[in-house]
Amino acid sequence: MDRLTIRPVTEPLQGRVSPPGSKSITNRALLLAGLARGTSLLTGALKSDDTRYMAQALRAMGVTVDEPDATTFVVTGTGELKAPAEPLFLGNAGTATRFLTAAVALGRGRYVVAGDQHMRKRPILPLVEALQSLGVSVEAPTGCPPVTIDAKGAFSANRVVIDAGLSSQYVSALLMAAACAAEPFEIELAGADIGARGYIDLTLAAMRAFGAEVEQPSPSVWRIRPTGYTATNFHIEPDASAATYLWAAEVLTGGSIDIGTPADAFTQPDAKAYDIIAAFPHMPDVIDGSQMQDAVPTIAVLAAFNETPVRFVGIANLRVKECDRIRAVSTGLNTIRQGLATEEGDDLIIAADPTLAGQTLPAEIDTFADHRIAMSFALAGMKIGGITILDPDCVAKTYPDYWDAMASLGVTYT
Template identity: 30%
Template sequence: MSHAPALPLRLSATRPLAGRVAVPGDKSISHRSLMLSALAVGTSRVEGLLEGEDVLATAAAMRAMGATIERGDDGVWTIHGVGVGGLLQPEAALDMGNSGTSTRLLMGLVSSHAITTSFVGDASLSKRPMGRVTGPLSEMGAEFTTSPGGRLPLMVRGACPAVPIEYRLPVASAQVKSAILLAGLNTPGITRVVEPVPTRDHSERMLAGFGADLTVETQEDGARVISLRGEAELKPQNIVVPGDPSSAGFPVVAGLIVPGSDIVVENVGLNPTRDGLYRMLRMMGADIAYENERIVGGEPVADLHVRASTLNGITTPLDVVPSMVDEFPVLFVACALAKGRSVLRGLDELRVKESDRVTVMAEGLRAIGATVEEVEDGLIIDGTGGALLAGGATVATHLDHRIAMSFAVASLACAQPVTVDDRAPIATSFPQFIRLMETLGAAELDAEALA
């Protein structure tokens, strides 16, 4: 397989950032809206869908299994569903690109259908372990043939009827929870997931919104028990996707660390299982005001008014990790510029993302002048107290979109330019990132020479 040559990225900030911007639609909600719409009987409409490569991989997979999915000239997506149990055998392997969410959730979806499906992905995705999903799905009756280490490429032979299970998550993971619940849609009886630590709850909200018979109970020890009655009949919906809080984190942190900045990021989803980054930044002293708070499509939303701030180091509470697991790379950047020491632990999950985000961020931050100690489950960072980092280095993305954007943001607070080795991964989740940062006042250095 041939790959396009890497296209480096260098951003700088010669003046304070200013202006109003909107980030793309929430990636988690976009994935689920396509999947559940494709399983509903009738026609659903989705506004604000994230049109990054990851979500487009989900759309292509659902088309391959029988759903009709179209994008209108107005940007509204229309999905004609096949009904629960109606998925068709795809004619070829489903190419998931870089999307771990697509892969794990779709593995759950097909596990209770009488079809055999192969999954392939890019080099980064093919390194990610799938065992935490194949384990419980195998208990439900699905059969898996995987590459060594339980990785892609892999093949799923669905079970129909599948067997309902009660599964207690050994590690907090919204993807594992969602895969089991999606498998439960076409499984007779009650499928039950117990999560000791709450994770993002978009699947529960959307399943209920589509008419699934789903209940959520909280036990005395704080564990959540999600029960789904199978052989569901989903009803089509009109969905408005709020702005992705993970994507919003990049301009928000940029606004905090570039002196004199005053920006507004509009329409950001603030689901309480996803807003950990903003809670942590405010605890660090960040000036982030929630304006125009409202409910959109069942999800809390607000405009974030961000002003440059003096940040203080922080020790991250373990119970906040699931609500911001994808946002830690950009939080590391904020901590590198804060006053004092930040202790960020309990981050084992970051080691099995698109890259080992703990090690990759530690290496990159050291290269641009930050003081970082890597420990088994996280990082200890001694911040500059607001002084510029040295910069002047090239950092490797390791095909990871969040690594690329985090160091693009860090470069705005460096004395010398920082080169991100490849901008291509950014397209998986935030194709408009560079243009948005330029709208706020960042400038791309040597754009013509790098093109």
Template identity: 35%
Template sequence: MTEPLPWLAPHRTSPFVGEVLVPGSKSLTNRALILAALGDGPSTLTRPLGSRDTQLMTAALTALGATVERDGMTWTVSPIARGGSEPVTVDCGLAGTVMRFVPLLAALGSAPVTFDGDEHARRRPMATTIASLRSLGVEVDDDGRDALPFTVMADGGVRGGEISIDASSSSQFVSALLLIAPLLPLGIDLRHTGAVLPSLPHIEMTVAELRRRGVRVETPEPGRWVVHPGPIDALDVEIEPDLSNAGVFIAGALVTGGSVRVRSWPEHTDQAGDAWSRIVPAFGGTVERDGDDLVFSAGGTLDGIDLDLHDVGELTPVVAAMAALAGGPSHLRGVAHLRGHETDRLAALVAEIRRLGGDADETDDGLVIRPRPLHGATFRTYDDHRMAHAAVVLGLRVPDLLVENVVTTIKTYPNFAPVWERLMTSG
């Protein structure tokens, strides 16, 4: 297949001032889809995200026996029909929530389910998913790879109980077990045994969504979750806007000295992207609530920062792009786990910032970025949507910056490129 031509990122010489309403949260959409598929009746999702990741999730759940009926911005999900015994194959693409959540759902069935994905997906850490399945007594055929592809040999006999895992490379390993726990006869008493957990807000989101559906979840101590067995109530939900995806527009406003109104920003949320309200002031900007919206504005200068992004690692690529344009050096900490994301994001960010003439180095757990004059070049995305977001932010200040495969943004934001181009070339 022919690779698309690199895309010329919009460049601005004036401040960007505008407003955006970003599509629904991918993290919330995929959790809501799974819990609806495991629920005790049909559930309706309003304003879910329609992107590659959520399409992969709906296809996976449909393969396992759920039904998803779409009517514009409303999706109705009927639970998985039990009793199927035919082998099926699930395409994970490059979606972490599919490759790590759905194998645990497959373990509840009674048929072999094979999982595979994109080329990059075969390099993502999966050992903990496979170990979790085996700890539950499920046979997994992976030819010793601890990676995709593999087959879950479900026999309907999973009971649950006490289980310990090392989820230090991804919080998704914890969420995967929590999501199926209510349907296990013994529930789950789960302990994390490794280093400090990354992306804790995503686990808190999973717990909150379970509790909204009547599931009893206890957190008796840090790194331990006790989920009691019982039904998962059907629930009609409206999906919040994806605050992580809002970050690229917030960064666009700050690096150009402008401002952006992000519509319908929740007052209370478990999304990692809510951290933008703390990151922007660190760069010297301001954040104000105006009714249902948040308004992010640049300060007099774009300051260098020293931030621990351990809990919100997915924001790192866009933060790094801002740091490369700041007036002083920046240190991003606590994100060693990004080496196992869609690509090794730390190595990729260093390589691409340097490709533009910048000065960046990896540390044990993050990045050091020292601003230097940048020049145009082709910015590689490594099929990673967050790398593409970093690229377009840099392009606002760096003329002649070409983005390789900007279409990879469909993973979580359909039509991102034309939306960005329209906003950034107006005014």
């Protein structure tokens, strides 16, 4: 499909929808299983564009990845990632790109980590510079992918300082690689800034499940023992970022949607969005999105129907996601009605107006090929007539069944 127009819902959305497995956890588990010796069983996994790219890359490096059903990977590794015959094409999968760039640095031979036109705009220089400080021959001439790594099987140092202000994924990438180093390894943050720190906790939990030993003597230092990884059986929880659309659809329509997992059972950072969404239509005047970044587009579109305006702060990192999400959200809302959104530096201000519900305001929403923009603006279409989502198939990046899931609850399209 190149477009999808959503019909406003006239009844509260009701039913049960199980969100897909967590993208963030699935790609961590796939890599760790690929680095382990033996066979690992990953259940509850997400099958989407992002995880498919990771699985294909592992296969290209000698790892066996079988898929016996829609939510399971069976991964058999030998403890090394062999140099592939061709560049590793990873689409716009940020987790796969950052994680593999560090992991293959301990391989042997030439590895080229590449992506699509969107990935070629996403920064990776801080990770490249950190690897260079470890004696790795690595180049990214534009500061973004593609990245070329000529690996020699080891780091030349056992300590690295990383600037993680743009993304916590740089730290996660180094953490996961470090357990495969030849000696104990230390990672230190340069400065206090770090994108969504909760994702580091996800990384550490996954590493420990595969046998890694990590201690954290301070909030900015991690020490990793050279244990390597041991194959294991690992269950992946549902995706909290996907759950935010369902939570928002429930409160926006006054419905009752059972997602099968209580909000407090999630370990992912975006689950913090639940309490804010549950406060609708009286959400806070100021929302700090720094520790739930992928939930911000959901909450921002919902905020258009809030009783009072909402300012989003701590969201500068959204400018270097799959697209500039601050600009994409403000553009989309202002396409619906000029003045709904304003950018002040890296803050986003939503001029809430509950009377939007029930109006017909024809608008074509440019998703910028970003799954989260498409799924978030579907919420606007549930209450405003004439909302058309361009490139709706981009949801395949993390939630291929999104439109069918919403239809099962009562949403209809033209």
